[in-house]
Amino acid sequence: MDDRGMRGLAPRILLINPNTNRATTAMMVAIAQAEAGDAMIVEGATAASGVPMILDEAALAASAEQVVAIGAGAAGAAGMIVAAFGDPGLETLRGRVTVPVVGLCEAGMLEAAAGGRRFGVATTTPALAATIDAKARALGLGPLYTGIRLTPGDPAALVGDPELLETALADAVALAIERDGAEAVVIGGGPLGRAASALERRFAVPVIGPIPAAIRRLARLLQER
Incomplete structure (x- = not known):
C-alpha cells in the first residue's frame, strides 16, 4: 500500500483553535502533523469570533462557546485537541462528543x-x-x-x-x-x-x-x- 493509502486509513484529528488567527491554526496543525507522522491526519478549525490571541481570563472564558460549537458540530473526527493553553470548553466538549478530547495545558x-x-x-x-x-x-x-x-x-x-x-x-x-x-x-x-x-x-x-x-x-x- 502506498503512502496515500496508509494516510487514508489514519484517524482524522480535529485541532480546534479558540483564537481567530488562521495563521496560528496553520502553524499549530503543522506542528501537530509533524509529531503525528503517518499515524494521524490533523485538520484545523478556527474560531469564527473572539480574539486573535487569548491574553486574559475573560477572553479565555468567552472562547469556550466557540470550542464546543466547533467540536460538537464536527463529523468524522476520531479525536480532538483544544488548542489553547487554558483548555477552554474542554470538559463541556468531552460531555458532548464520544471521541477523546485533549487540551494543551x-x-x-x-x-x-x-x-x-x-x-x-x-x-x-x-x-x-x-x-x-x-x-x-x-x-x-x-x-x-x-x-x-x-x-x-x-x-x-x-x-x-x-x-x-x-x-x-x-x-x-x-x-x-x-x-x-x-x-x-x-x-x-x-x-x-x-x-x-x-x-x-x-x-x-x-x-x-x-x-x-x-x-x-x-x-x-x-x-x-
Whole structure:
C-alpha cells in the first residue's frame, strides 16, 4: 500500500483553535502533523469570533462557546485537541462528543509530571497565570508544580517577533530550572509552538511543547479504545 493509502486509513484529528488567527491554526496543525507522522491526519478549525490571541481570563472564558460549537458540530473526527493553553470548553466538549478530547495545558502538565517530576510553566501571558495555577491543582499535580515564569513585555508584540520570543522564553525556562527546581518545563501556549520546538533542544531537562504533547496523549487514548 502506498503512502496515500496508509494516510487514508489514519484517524482524522480535529485541532480546534479558540483564537481567530488562521495563521496560528496553520502553524499549530503543522506542528501537530509533524509529531503525528503517518499515524494521524490533523485538520484545523478556527474560531469564527473572539480574539486573535487569548491574553486574559475573560477572553479565555468567552472562547469556550466557540470550542464546543466547533467540536460538537464536527463529523468524522476520531479525536480532538483544544488548542489553547487554558483548555477552554474542554470538559463541556468531552460531555458532548464520544471521541477523546485533549487540551494543551492538561497534556503538557501530565507529560511534564510523568514519573513524579517537578515541573514548571514558561509563558507570555501574566493575566492567565491564575488559571494555569488552578489547572495544575485540578489535575492533582499541585505538589509537583513549581509555578510559572513569565516573559516581560506585551505578549502579542512578543509573539510577533519569533527571535525575541524564543530568547525571552529561554530566559523564563532557565529561571524555572535554576531558581524553582523544575525538572521539566512546559511552554504555555499554542501560539508559542514554534518557539517551543526550538527550545526542546536547548536544555538538559525536558522542555515540553504542548502541541506535540497533546498528539502523544491523544495517540495513547486512541490506542486504549
